Amino acid sequence: MTGRGPGAGGPGRGDTSGARGPGSPGPRSRRDGQGGPPGQRRPGDVPPAAPRDPRNSTGPNSRLPPDRSTGPIPRLPPDRSTGPIPRLPPDRSTGPIPRLPRNAAVPPGGNGTRPPRPDGAQPASGARRPPGRRPAGRGRPRRPSRWLTIHRGDPGRRVGLTVLVIAIVLTLFAGRLVQLQGMESGYYKQAANTEKLKTIALPALRGTIYGSDGEILAITMETYTVWSDPQNIPAGQLPTVAAKTASVLGLTTAAVLNLLEHPSSAEYVVLAKNVLAKKEDTLATLNLDGIYATGAYARVYPNGTATADVVGLTNTKSNGMISGYSGLEEEYDSLLTGTVGSEEVEQSASGETIPLAGTQETLAKNGESIKLTINPTLQYQAEQACQQEVQKTRAQNCSVVVMEPNTGAILAMAQYPVSNGLSDIAVQNQFTPGSTAKVITASAALEKGGKTLSNAYSIPYAIFKGGQWIHDAEWSPGEKYTIAGIIANSSNIGMSQVVESVPEQTQYDYLKNFGLDEPDGLNLPAETQGTLPQLRDWAADERYTLSYGQGVAVNAVQMASVYSTIANGGVKVQPTLIAGTYSASGKYTGAKASSSKRVIDASTASELTSVLQQVPAVDAAANEDWGEIKGYAIAAKTGTASEPSPDPAHPCPAKNPLCVYGASYIGFNTNAGQRVVVAVNVQNPDTKTDYFGDEVAGPVFYSVMSAALLDQQIQPQQGLVAPYVRLNAS
Amino acid sequence: MLLLCGLLGGALVSALVISTTLAEGSFQITKLQDSTSALAKQQQVLEEEVAQQESPQGIEQQAAKLGMRRVGELRFIDLTTGKTSNDGTPWIGAANAPGYAP
Numbered sequence: 001m002t003g004r005g006p007g008a009g010g011p012g013r014g015d016t017s018g019a020r021g022p023g024s025p026g027p028r029s030r031r032d033g034q035g036g037p038p039g040q041r042r043p044g045d046v047p048p049a050a051p052r053d054p055r056n057s058t059g060p061n062s063r064l065p066p067d068r069s070t071g072p073i074p075r076l077p078p079d080r081s082t083g084p085i086p087r088l089p090p091d092r093s094t095g096p097i098p099r100l101p102r103n104a105a106v107p108p109g110g111n112g113t114r115p116p117r118p119d120g121a122q123p124a125s126g127a128r129r130p131p132g133r134r135p136a137g138r139g140r141p142r143r144p145s146r147w148l149t150i151h152r153g154d155p156g157r158r159v160g161l162t163v164l165v166i167a168i169v170l171t172l173f174a175g176r177l178v179q180l181q182g183m184e185s186g187y188y189k190q191a192a193n194t195e196k197l198k199t200i201a202l203p204a205l206r207g208t209i210y211g212s213d214g215e216i217l218a219i220t221m222e223t224y225t226v227w228s229d230p231q232n233i234p235a236g237q238l239p240t241v242a243a244k245t246a247s248v249l250g251l252t253t254a255a256v257l258n259l260l261e262h263p264s265s266a267e268y269v270v271l272a273k274n275v276l277a278k279k280e281d282t283l284a285t286l287n288l289d290g291i292y293a294t295g296a297y298a299r300v301y302p303n304g305t306a307t308a309d310v311v312g313l314t315n316t317k318s319n320g321m322i323s324g325y326s327g328l329e330e331e332y333d334s335l336l337t338g339t340v341g342s343e344e345v346e347q348s349a350s351g352e353t354i355p356l357a358g359t360q361e362t363l364a365k366n367g368e369s370i371k372l373t374i375n376p377t378l379q380y381q382a383e384q385a386c387q388q389e390v391q392k393t394r395a396q397n398c399s400v401v402v403m404e405p406n407t408g409a410i411l412a413m414a415q416y417p418v419s420n421g422l423s424d425i426a427v428q429n430q431f432t433p434g435s436t437a438k439v440i441t442a443s444a445a446l447e448k449g450g451k452t453l454s455n456a457y458s459i460p461y462a463i464f465k466g467g468q469w470i471h472d473a474e475w476s477p478g479e480k481y482t483i484a485g486i487i488a489n490s491s492n493i494g495m496s497q498v499v500e501s502v503p504e505q506t507q508y509d510y511l512k513n514f515g516l517d518e519p520d521g522l523n524l525p526a527e528t529q530g531t532l533p534q535l536r537d538w539a540a541d542e543r544y545t546l547s548y549g550q551g552v553a554v555n556a557v558q559m560a561s562v563y564s565t566i567a568n569g570g571v572k573v574q575p576t577l578i579a580g581t582y583s584a585s586g587k588y589t590g591a592k593a594s595s596s597k598r599v600i601d602a603s604t605a606s607e608l609t610s611v612l613q614q615v616p617a618v619d620a621a622a623n624e625d626w627g628e629i630k631g632y633a634i635a636a637k638t639g640t641a642s643e644p645s646p647d648p649a650h651p652c653p654a655k656n657p658l659c660v661y662g663a664s665y666i667g668f669n670t671n672a673g674q675r676v677v678v679a680v681n682v683q684n685p686d687t688k689t690d691y692f693g694d695e696v697a698g699p700v701f702y703s704v705m706s707a708a709l710l711d712q713q714i715q716p717q718q719g720l721v722a723p724y725v726r727l728n729a730s
Numbered sequence: 731m732l733l734l735c736g737l738l739g740g741a742l743v744s745a746l747v748i749s750t751t752l753a754e755g756s757f758q759i760t761k762l763q764d765s766t767s768a769l770a771k772q773q774q775v776l777e778e779e780v781a782q783q784e785s786p787q788g789i790e791q792q793a794a795k796l797g798m799r800r801v802g803e804l805r806f807i808d809l810t811t812g813k814t815s816n817d818g819t820p821w822i823g824a825a826n827a828p829g830y831a832p
Contacts, residue, residue: 216781221774278775302781380786630803710804 198347204338206299206322207367209311209329211376212411212579217307218329220322221300224280224293226272230260232290241288245271248283274298296320299329305418306380310372310577312525313421326421328370328577330525338367338584366584373409373579378402381707382414385700389682390416393696395663396646396684399425399556400700402708403677405564405668408573408594410522410557411676411708427520427527430553431662431683434641435490435693437516437549439566439608441499442487443600444510446607449501453484453607456729463493466541470496485727488614490638492548499547507543508535511552513599514565514572520557521574521594530554549639559666560679563637566612567668567675570605571598609635609670613722616667619694626698627667629706631716636667636701638693646684660684665697667705674714678705 180188209218226249233241242257249256249272256271263269271291275283280293299314299322301307312327321340324333341364346354386398402412415425423429445451459479462469472492479489486494499507512518517532531553533542545551557575565572574594582588600608612635616627619638627636642658645651652659666679680697690696709716782788793799805814 215784216777219777219781221778222771276775276778277771278778281771281775300778300781302778303785304787306786377786377789380790632804706801706804710801713806715806716804 196346196348197344198353200343200345201319202341202343202362202364203297203320204340204364205297205366206314207336207338207369207582207584209336210369210371210582211303211307212371212373213375214371215303215376217303217372217374217376218299218301218311220297222277222295223273223298223300224275224277224295225270226275226280226283226291226293227268227270228260228263228291229267230263230269230290231267233260234289237289241291244286244288245283245291248279248286249275250279274300276300297322303376303380305420306383306414307374307376308421309415309419309424310374310379310413311421312424326525327424328372328524329421331523332370332578335581336367336370339365341365368584369582371579371582371588372577373404373407373411374413374577375402375411375711378704378707378711379412379414382412382700382704383416383418385703385707386414386416386682389696389700393682393685393690395682395686395696397425397429398680398682398697398700399429400681400704401426401556401560401677401679402704403557403560403564403575403679405568405675405677406573408521408561408564408575408596409579410560410575410577411712412704413557413577424524424526426556427522427524428555429683430528430530430555431681432641432643433549433552433554433559434639434662434664435492435549436559436637436639436664436666437511437552437554437562438487438490438495438547439612439637440510440514440516440562441495441507441547442483442608442611443514443604444502444506445483445498446604447600448506449498451483451498451501453611454482454726454729456480456482457486457494457497459486459491459493463496465496465544466539468541468544470544480729482726482729484611484614484725485729487608487611487637488618488725488727490548495548496544499543504535504538504543507546508532511546514562515558516552516554516562518558520555520561522557522577524577528553528555530558549641556679556681559664559681560677563666563668563679564677565599566605566608567635567670567677568605569602570600571596610723610725612637612667613670614725614727617722618727619698622694624692624694624698626665626694626702629669629702629709631718631720632709632714633670633717633720633722634667634705635670636665638697639664639666640691640693643684659687661687661691663691663693663696665693665701667701669705669709669714671714671717671720674712676705676708676712676714678708680704 206220208216208220211217226245228245230238238260239253239257242260243253245251246253246256251272259269259271275293280295283291283293296316297320298316301311308327310327312329312331313325314322314329315325316322321337323337324330329336341362343362344360348354382400382402386400389395390398397415397417399415400412401410403410413424413426419425446453457480459472459481461478462471464470470492472490479485479491481489481491481494483494483498485491486498502510511532517530519529520527532546533551538546542551561572561575564575573596576591576594578591580588580590613633615636615638616625616634619626619636620628627634639662641662641664643660643662644658645660661684663682663685664680666677668675668677678701680700682696682700685691685696708714783792807814
């Protein structure tokens with residue numbers, strides 16, 4: 001760098017200046033004002049130029065450095081202070097060259113004459129100053145001003161400052177980036193997600209309800225609503241389309257045509273709801289214009305009306321969810337429903353799901369399925385038998401409960417009229433049991449009253465007990481019956497005397513222990529547990545009426561349970577409808593065994609059974625042989641209860657406040673092996689025909705018991721003889 | 731420049747390939763979904779049919795068509811002896827026993 005100043009700069013300058021000659025004063029005057037005459041300057045400049053030049057020493061070839069090296073530092077401040085512009089005009093006037101001030105092409109020393117400076121102070125400076133001192137003397141005091149200003153001639157500073165500014169701006173950007181992406185990322189992520197993420201509910205399929213042998217009683221299926229836009233049916237084809245649609249849907253052509261001609265709105269009319277897939281399929285193949293079908297999940301009950309009242313009904317909510325409304329569908333709703341899942345998908349602005357984008361999925365858990373103890377075939381036969389009897393006797397209703405005494409499993413719980421799931425008579429209706437409750441009084445007397453089956457009582461025409469006359473349903477003048485005879489012949493007068501062998505508390509306890517006025521254990525919706533007056537509320541004649549089953553109300557399952565207890569050797573097993581459950585994956589879990597408790601001794605149960613075995617023959621003697629099934633031993637009891645009118649509009653006459661009858665027939669087979677209890681109650685039969693238990697409920701018992709024995713594969717036995725029990729005391 | 735063009739071209743081609751593959755996949759998905767729903771519907775149609783034929787009413791109707799009727803007396807056939815197990819003996823109740831008076 002040292003070499004630059006004198007060696008390179010000097011000659012270069014000298015050359016150019018020489019070439020230009022004195023005629024080019026402009027630029028030179030600025031730059032080389034320091035130099036004075038070229039010739040003079042050259043030797044003199046060498047020493048001072050050397051230390052100053054290093055900055056601009058870009059090399060000998062560059063013409064710029066020489067110019068700059070010639071002393072921009074000392075000279076510029078004065079130029080500035082005076083302003084370069086004022087100076088330029090004079091330069092220009094001297095020729096085009098003044099434009100090139102930056103270009104070192106301008107000969108340095110060519111101009112001996114300097115343009116006049118406005119301030120007039122400067123021109124002399126070059127001359128006055130000794131060349132050697134100039135840099136030191138002038139540079140020092142002006143240095144501060146150099147630092148404060150940016151100068152075209154100082155690219156280092158300029159670049160430095162630019163970089164600094166850029167760095168500051170970039171730092172701000174980076175800071176903002178960190179703020180957005182780091183510190184506030186959660187918020188923005190969420191905001192973005194709410195815009196693009198969509199949660200789809202994954203429906204859980206409602207579980208199926210099966211019969212005891214896997215028959216489908218209730219299942220969720222896709223059914224269709226068939227609807228029409230009559231405007232889309234070509235004119236003139238209306239009758240044809242109506243006829244075709246009607247034949248598939250099982251409707252009349254006239255009805256469909258009427259709907260098509262008088263639609264509920266111009267473009268929409270529903271032709272049929274809950275159309276099964278098969279019909280919809282047939283309809284779809286016809287490809288009729290203007291006829292459409294929309295599918296939705298619905299509950300289907302392929303078994304029809306017979307099991308409807310036990311299984312119950314469902315509701316379909318507006319969101320398509322199916323929920324239990326009555327019966328088992330309601331009781332086991334949460335089990336059947338399962339858990340709804342959800343899926344989060346990313347969607348585009350137009351709402352389409354983006355494939356392969358990350359999705360978050362909570363799988364739906366399908367509902368569990370339930371297997372019932374109900375045997376649909378038996379249920380159907382029971383319903384049929386009930387229907388026949390109700391139609392024959394014009395009764396209000398009929399209910400049948402078939403139960404396995406050792407497990408509590410209810411094999412059938414049928415009724416007529418059917419309500420399609422709206423009411424379950426067997427658990428929701430209560431009735432007066434009548435004579436079928438006599439076994440309870442007898443149990444108390446045998447166990448706590450010191451009585452035996454052969455204790456004798458005389459039966460007058462009527463007996464005055466508790467301030468009231470008690471009669472028998474059928475007149476039996478002046479008999480002497482044993483307790484067995486009192487039960488078998490169903491004497492109210494006799495039972496009123498038997499009950500006096502135990503205190504009221506004991507009588508009450510036995511009624512409660514047998515499950516009267518206690519929950520029956522099925523826990524179905526809207527169940528009744530019957531009514532039994534509290535002991536302290538008993539009127540003077542209460543115990544007598546209660547002894548033969550009046551003044552108390554029960555449901556059909558409770559009554560079946562009483563006889564199950566006797567059939568099961570005195571142990572009461574809680575009734576149940578659930579055989580087991582299938583998990584969503586199909587794994588079967590058997591239901592827990594029903595709870596059980598001993599109500600009476602096994603010996604008492606056995607004694608009562610032997611008495612009940614006499615009843616079919618007693619009935620047969622009265623030409624009502626409904627308890628005789630060839631090849632089977634049957635123990636049974638009839639009941640004929642008197643009740644007040646269920647219809648407030650047609651009350652019973654004041655003279656006879658209990659003018660309505662309830663006929664019952666409850667029994668079980670006593671063969672070796674499996675036993676089944678069948679409890680029949682026919683409520684309010686037409687008294688002009690029949691109303692006694694054996695006459696009205698007997699036929700139902702016979703057919704249902706026959707069906708139950710067949711369905712449960714209970715083998716007949718040969719040469720069965722009933723045990724001898726003395727009924728009459730002489 | 732050439733490298734840039736190459737990169738751009740490569741990216742373009744791979745984007746094309748990816749989107750084509752995705753589209754192809756979604757076509758296949760749609761096709762399979764269609765066939766799944768068709769089969770599910772068919773299964774449902776058959777299930778309905780089975781459930782209806784299986785129901786006691788359905789069986790009774792078909793049995794009646796075949797000229798069958800309900801059993802009166804319950805009889806079981808012992809397959810080893812070929813004899814029916816119910817000899818039709820009526821239940822002998824206490825009515826036939828001494829001391830019984832209705």
